Every structure is written in C-alpha cells, then in structure tokens.
Amino acid sequence: MSKYKCIIFDCDGVLIDSESIAIGVLVDMANDLGANMNFEESLIGLKGKSLNSCMQLIEDKIGKPLPMNFEPDYRINTFEAFRKNIQPIKGITDVLNKLQIPFCVASSGPENKIRLNLDVTGLLPHFEGNIFSCYAIQKWKPEPEVYLWAAETMGFKPHECLVIEDSVSGVKGALAGGFDVFGYTEHDYKNELNPIATKTFSSMDKLLAMLD
The missing domain is CATH 3.40.50.1000 (HAD superfamily/HAD-like)
Structure with missing residues (x-):
C-alpha cells in the first residue's frame, strides 16, 4: 500500500x-525579432521556465521591449500548434x-x-x-x-x-x-x-x- x-x-x-512544441513557437517568434536563438539550446535552457522569464530573456537578446502583442500572439500560435501536434x-x-x-x-x-x-x-x-x-x-x-x-x-x-x-x-x-x-x-x-x-x-x- x-x-x-x-x-x-x-x-x-x-x-x-x-514543451518542444511551445519552445519551437517561442524561438521562431523571437528570431523574427532578431533574437538569433538556437532551438536545441533553447529546448535545454528554457525548459520549465515561466513565459515571463522567457520573454525577459528574449528582450535581453534583442535589446528592446517585446511588442505588446507578443504574448497574445504566442498563445494563439501555440494553441494552434498544440491542436495539430x-x-x-x-x-x-x-x-x-x-x-x-x-x-x-x-x-x-x-x-x-x-x-x-x-x-x-x-x-x-x-x-x-x-x-x-x-x-x-x-x-x-x-x-x-x-x-x-x-x-x-x-x-x-x-x-x-x-x-x-x-x-x-x-x-x-x-x-x-x-x-x-x-x-x-x-x-x-x-x-x-x-x-x-x-x-x-x-x-x-x-x-x-x-x-x-
């Protein structure tokens, strides 16, 4: 017992x-803003981290605040990816x-x-x-x-x-x-x-x- x-x-x-799906979406969106993030490295480095901390890391990489629509767009993109995969x-x-x-x-x-x-x-x-x-x-x-x-x-x-x-x-x-x-x-x-x-x-x- x-x-x-x-x-x-x-x-x-x-x-x-x-997690690989969510981080893949995040990396793609970050790289569209010039973050130059590697997926394999991000899969290891971002695992288990809150979205807020991930967004802060992206801001540090691009040297400016993320667009106001970044989080809602991320939710839309991940939800679509989740439904498929x-x-x-x-x-x-x-x-x-x-x-x-x-x-x-x-x-x-x-x-x-x-x-x-x-x-x-x-x-x-x-x-x-x-x-x-x-x-x-x-x-x-x-x-x-x-x-x-x-x-x-x-x-x-x-x-x-x-x-x-x-x-x-x-x-x-x-x-x-x-x-x-x-x-x-x-x-x-x-x-x-x-x-x-x-x-x-x-x-x-x-x-x-x-x-x-």
Whole structure:
C-alpha cells in the first residue's frame, strides 16, 4: 500500500509532450525579432521556465521591449500548434487508469492552455475539477504555493502527497512546500533532477511500482 494519499502531477512534460512544441513557437517568434536563438539550446535552457522569464530573456537578446502583442500572439500560435501536434506522454494514460488514489494537476500555464492540451490528448476527463494553475493565484514555481493550494483543496497535507515534476523549478517548489517529489527524467538533458528530487524515473511504466 502506498504511503501517499494523493498525487499532484505537473502538466507540460509530465502529462503531455508539449514543451518542444511551445519552445519551437517561442524561438521562431523571437528570431523574427532578431533574437538569433538556437532551438536545441533553447529546448535545454528554457525548459520549465515561466513565459515571463522567457520573454525577459528574449528582450535581453534583442535589446528592446517585446511588442505588446507578443504574448497574445504566442498563445494563439501555440494553441494552434498544440491542436495539430500535441501527444500524451508515453505510458501516462495507463498510469492514470490504474491509479487507486486521488490525483490532480498543478501547472504554471493558464487554465485554458491546460484544459486544451488535456482535452486534445484525451486526458481531461481524469482531471475535471482538479486543475490548479499558477495564473489563478499569481504565484509561479519555484514558489510552492500552487502545490500547497492543490493539496489543501484535495484535502491532504503536503507530507501525504507526492508531486511528479520534470523541471528544476518544479522540483524545488515542491520540496519548498514540504512535499516528496519524483523527478521524471526522460527529457532531463542536463541530469539536473537526480541530485535534488526525492527519487527519479525515466519512463512512466516505472511509476506505479515506485509508489509501493
């Protein structure tokens, strides 16, 4: 029997394979403004970062403020790309179907983005009513508030919950809130999670066995 009573999943990179799509759109838009960003390097360097911090980096590269319409255009472009290309993380549907304890999603993205991606990948029915967005509380990872909000709403204490994350900021935020956190390392290109997460795993088919 698992010592955990609830699981809090990150969304991007844990439930859905979205980060390469989103970063690709961001790089294309930034390069149209003269940022001269490399996709492979950006995929590593921007992984897990908030959109605000990514936009600040682009501003630093181009030496001027981004156009006022940059963020809304980015949302439109990514939503279109997600609808065409988004896929669930391999093995996650089987995990969700077999879990015997409550679970939810806590993400840095806005709720409409979370819902779109979960809907397109067929995962939304698993999370209806249990979606927690940093935008709702205006607190972003590595601050722990979104996890604390999720745990409290689900009816559990931090020590009763397990967080599943794939980014350094997410792992640090969960640990700061008093949670155990398992780092999903399939796309941990710089091997950053193993030294800081409670445990790590590289494929979803290993997760259920790790809960015992």
